[in-house]
Amino acid sequence: MTARSTLNDQAAVTETTELPAVKSSSFRSTAEEHRDDIYNSLFDYFRNYTKLPLSPFDQRLIRDAFKLKKLRRRQFLVQEGDVCKYICFVVCGALRIYSVNERGQEAVVAFALEGKWMSDWESVVTQTPSRYHIDAVEHSEILQISPAELHALEAKIPAIDEFLRLEQRLVAVTTQKRIHTAISMNAEERYQDLLENHPEYFQRFSQNMIASYLGIKPETLSRLRKR
Amino acid sequence: MTARSTLNDQAAVTETTELPAVKSSSFRSTAEEHRDDIYNSLFDYFRNYTKLPLSPFDQRLIRDAFKLKKLRRRQFLVQEGDVCKYICFVVCGALRIYSVNERGQEAVVAFALEGKWMSDWESVVTQTPSRYHIDAVEHSEILQISPAELHALEAKIPAIDEFLRLEQRLVAVTTQKRIHTAISMNAEERYQDLLENHPEYFQRFSQNMIASYLGIKPETLSRLRKR
DNA sequence: TTCATTTTTTGATAAAAGTCAAAATATGGC
DNA sequence: GCCATATTTTGACTTTTATCAAAAAATGAA
Numbered sequence A, B: 001m002t003a004r005s006t007l008n009d010q011a012a013v014t015e016t017t018e019l020p021a022v023k024s025s026s027f028r029s030t031a032e033e034h035r036d037d038i039y040n041s042l043f044d045y046f047r048n049y050t051k052l053p054l055s056p057f058d059q060r061l062i063r064d065a066f067k068l069k070k071l072r073r074r075q076f077l078v079q080e081g082d083v084c085k086y087i088c089f090v091v092c093g094a095l096r097i098y099s100v101n102e103r104g105q106e107a108v109v110a111f112a113l114e115g116k117w118m119s120d121w122e123s124v125v126t127q128t129p130s131r132y133h134i135d136a137v138e139h140s141e142i143l144q145i146s147p148a149e150l151h152a153l154e155a156k157i158p159a160i161d162e163f164l165r166l167e168q169r170l171v172a173v174t175t176q177k178r179i180h181t182a183i184s185m186n187a188e189e190r191y192q193d194l195l196e197n198h199p200e201y202f203q204r205f206s207q208n209m210i211a212s213y214l215g216i217k218p219e220t221l222s223r224l225r226k227r
Numbered sequence C: 001t002t003c004a005t006t007t008t009t010t011g012a013t014a015a016a017a018g019t020c021a022a023a024a025t026a027t028g029g030c
Numbered sequence D: 001g002c003c004a005t006a007t008t009t010t011g012a013c014t015t016t017t018a019t020c021a022a023a024a025a026a027t028g029a030a
Helices: A010-014 A030-050 A056-065 A121-126 A147-156 A158-184 A187-197 A199-204 A207-214 A218-226 B010-014 B030-050 B056-065 B121-126 B147-156 B158-184 B187-197 B199-204 B207-214 B218-226
Strands: A067-071 A076-078 A087-092 A094-100 A106-113 A133-136 A140-145 B067-071 B076-078 B087-092 B094-100 B106-113 B133-136 B140-145
Touching: A030 A056, A030 A087, A030 A140, A030 A158, A056 A147, A087 A094, A087 A106, A094 A140, A106 A199, A106 A207, A106 B158, A121 B158, A140 A147, A147 A158, A158 A187, A158 B106, A158 B121, A158 B158, A158 B207, A187 A199, A187 A207, A187 A218, A199 A207, A207 A218, A207 B158, B030 B056, B030 B087, B030 B140, B030 B158, B056 B147, B087 B094, B087 B106, B094 B140, B106 B199, B106 B207, B140 B147, B147 B158, B158 B187, B187 B199, B187 B207, B187 B218, B199 B207, B207 B218
Parallel strands: none
Antiparallel strands: A067 A140, A076 A133, A087 A140, A094 A106, A094 A133, B067 B140, B076 B133, B087 B140, B094 B106, B094 B133
16 A cells, blocks of 8 residues: 555545554654645545646645545534534545434435535625534544635635636526425335435445435435335 | 616517617617617626626627527527537527436426526536436527637636636526525425425426426425425 | 444324315306 | 307315334445
8 A cells, every 4th residue: 555545535535544654764653644645635535536637736736725534423514503614624534514403303414425525605605693503424534624725725725716607507506406306206216216326325335325315304315225 | 778788677578579769869670679688687797796897809709799689488408429519698588407217207406597607517518418408488588609609708707707716606506596495495495495495496497397497296286385 | 242212113093185076166268 | 248168166085295103225334
């Protein structure tokens, strides 16, 4: 394994601290290397996404703007009533955003696995208290940035500017699809649709959470699965 | 009535051709004035949205890029299988985007009244055949632009660049809300939610279409309304 | 590994929403 | 304004999904 791990290789990132440094000539600790790996994964992500280069100066700006944060399983990133201050890039792990109604029933609005973004867009854009909770479903490592700092990077770094344009389009496409699924399909069709489009969710999230994401009860999902 | 009509004053726009020119000294036809009104409403829209100016040169670029199109009631703008080539600004009238499944059941993904945008984002971004129909619910006037031309304007006109950034955020906020509504509320709650957030829809769209937008049957909506 | 805790499954029943058919009402194109 | 056409309402009945309770299975922390 090289010091530079890929985004999708979760084990590579999380186990780095347990392995000896590959280069014996290095004076740097494995913790420092792990930190470098994490930022490198973000640089790779932007380069791959945009096909644009990032100068060492750009990388320094990005490194300073994105703050690394570790979340334990079930730890909250945002709780209902908080103003969501950051947009988060998931380096490894899994997050969810969900609401809880008067009866205590949860509704999962979105999941984010490694290489995806998570925020309460409503709260972060309008700087109003969130109606949602965001928490870590697994032990996770994330890179956070405030909207103001992201805006500043956008103005300075062409790759970030391009990334935001491309990402915005992708968001429009995926949300249009999700709305269509929610209003036009019954429980069984929504389940089949999720199986096809996000089989990985079934490996990473509990049936309870999947059911909530589909807008059905866990008992109903269990019965659909029996067929 | 002045030559320059407002966006929301639908009658003002549609009746222009039936009225004598206000300025008797003008050599321009009422049809030409109507055309000017339409583009001016778009310029006003961008200026209001972004609080940035548009130079006469900017206005010329925008005028050349956005093509005016009139749609009769029930006329298709996009049919399933077409590649959606344009992003549309609704000057007056009302459009909807909807799918039709194997059984002929319609599902309305979105409505657009005057001052709103309409496109099949999935098709227009990926240039793949659309899974939806877009048609005019009322006689409508729209301004169309291709994604490539919009991209070119974005690079040349700061107000357009800023508009796209702001609009993207709004889309993220509104779609997150719609997804939450769809998965976490029952039929009655979704109906109440729409009454609060889009009372104007009930004035402009049939119960059939509203029901389809809410993901319920017209009979169910009729029964909810009786309460 | 054990064991307390959480998650999933199963069964019985209730509530919500859909289906089909027909009548009442509204509408828009001439 | 008329009238064919489309839309909305109503009723009887079916299907789907939710609810509640309890058992079975899985999971994770010590």
